[in-house]
Amino acid sequence: MNDTAEIYDQGEYNFAYLDEQTKRMIRRAILKGIAIPGYQVPFASREMPMPYGWGTGGVQVTASILGKDDCLKMIDQGSDDTTNAVSLRGFFEKTAGIRTTYETSEATVIQTRHRIPEKNLTENQVLVFQVPIPEPLRFLEPRETETRKMHALEDYGLMHVKLYEDIAKNGHIATTYAYPVKVNDRYVMDPSPTPKFDNPKIDQMEALQLYGAGREKRIYAIPPYTKVKSLDFEDYPFEVQKFDKPCGLCGAENVYLDEVILDDKGGRMFVCSDSDYCEERRAEGHAGPMAADPAAIQIGGATVEETI
Amino acid sequence: MSVFMSEEPLLQVHNVTRYYGDRIGCSNVSFDLFPGEVLAIVGESGSGKTTLLNCLSTRLAPTAGAIEYRMRDGSMRNLYQLTEAERRLLMRTDWGFVHQNAADGLRMNVSAGANVGERLMAVGDRHYGNIRATADDWLGRVEIDSDRIDDDPRSFSGGMRQRLQIARNLVTRPRLVFMDEPTGGLDVSVQARLLDLLRRLVADLGLSVVIVTHDLAVARLLSHRIMVMRQGNVIESGLTDQVLDDPREPYTQLLVSSILQV
């Protein structure tokens, strides 16, 4: 238990930063969001001690649902130890004094920026997304008054205009992240800028999904076991990205890979974006084609040291 | 076959009045519009013709009066008692609205094909190939080359934009189209081409049209009937060539005599 949590125990500082009235307000928004899957619930987003774009929406949602016994995992682009994840994990360690982890299966609350873990989540877990722009219609319709009406009336032709444009200009649907989905056959929703590779995971997911947009002051949710369909055309069905190689370090296939530049001579490799998944596999003895490469070892090694 | 056979009006307008505060926008306008009929509303700027058009097309609620429309199922409905969902469905299927400024009626940042296909997608069409083929067909009908289908309307000339706007409106085979000065601001030669195109499409599709224009030549070429407005009131109405060739009211005589003869 760290210093801040002890201070909280003395009643001088509130658990998980937010005051209880704010948490109450946010929990109400969350409950409403769960009751209407995919619907953007406005909420009175607070100023947080970090800039917009750093996950102020996700942080407020997480702060409102955390209990003392929770174990928190923070993901930034699949990784536990990049700037955003490290800062936010530190924030909650300091203000809530709760346990944190890198291990997906150990966590009860996972806050993520732009990835969903490769490992299946369970009913006992909550996945909190950081959302920059919650409105999927914003690209084509700048008026909030109009997009709200469009949601209310299920007036979603515009969404397909965007996909039509993609096919017309690229020969296929070129949207690769923030790929729009229809939730529970009703609301069109932006699944935050996760790669579309992760879209099938949010369909019928066992864990509760909560989405928080701090700057835009919106919360939305997908309850466990909810139908989530990625929008497409009959003759251009939804497809996820395919990688022609396995992970260079752990050899995993059918996972989302990041490109890593190894040197300035064109050396590069593709490795699991989900760093915890990759490490676990390597610990189990799996090895990818580049696992023995000295440069790769350095990259792989860096993920277990907290150097930042 | 004659388009004047139908005995049931498509649109019935009863004493439509719109005030802006104390000022009159339009006052006590009543008329029936029948299927296939083209009605021109003429008058100078500020005469209330655009106010009336906006009231008719549910874009501006009248202060008093009622407007009834015959839905596709044959029932007459008061337009201002439709739900928002019904109103929108009407606007994107059974109606069209052609703006004077094409940019107001187009999505300028998406391709011509998507502009035409939008209504189809809005009513549930989910087959890209079919949508694109229909869009291509309509571009042809408004004389836009197929190879422009993926270009943004920003790269189109004024006349092309206007033709694209017309295709975008007609793709769902509407029964009633509102037009607000559709040839305004175009070169004379571009105007002539557009007018001819409109005349053919209106006749081929049996459209009912309410067209607002200050150009009596446009009214003569396109419309069957004409309403002359001044200071918010309809001062004279009737068969288009009758009103233009035998104008009765002083203001109409002034309008007609003001046309430059070429």
Next chain:
Amino acid sequence: MSVRLYLNSVGKSFTMHLQGGTVIPVVEKVEFSVNEGECVVLGGPSGAGKSSILKMIYGNYRCDEGQILVTIGNDIVNIAGAEPRQILKLRDDTIGYVSQFLRTIPRVSAEEVVAEPLIAQGSSESEGIETARALLARLNVPERLWTLPPATFSGGEQQRVNIARGFIAHYPILLLDEPTASLDAANRAVVVRLVEEKKEQGVAMVGILHDQDVREEIADRIIDVTGFAADAAA
């Protein structure tokens, strides 16, 4: 012989509001009837109101007083009090008008201009075009012009296009407004023949014809319009 058209006490005047409300009386108490298969020619000097009468029958001018009755089958329609859409319907299937001046429409070819009234009466497009070409040929409009818009044609060619347009469809009533003015003898003869054919089909016609020879050839009756002159003092 049944009556097709009956004008009952028809009167017309113009009020010129731009000239201080001057009232120009045109005609009053016009009364005549036309039977089927009959051609009635209106006589009288220029300005007597012949053209106004014709335009009132066509619904192009308003009729201030009286009735203009048209029989269609068992129905009688009063043009003077008809709704615009009734008049438009009459123009589609009952009353044709051959005017002196062609109102050209940009980009519409001569044969299409001619075929339009026939197609409006229910003929197929190909049938309409075929009939139009035959008529244009009869009226000696050069074949190379048929597919061109008539806007650039000479005055005489435009007039013949319009005559073809006026004669192509079947109307029980046909109004002839100087159809032969400025035509050469050969084309005048064609028009006379066309009128004869319409008479044989039972068409009732009212015409204005200044050409003495043509008038004598086709008129069954001449009505002197000066008899309907409005009292200038009225």
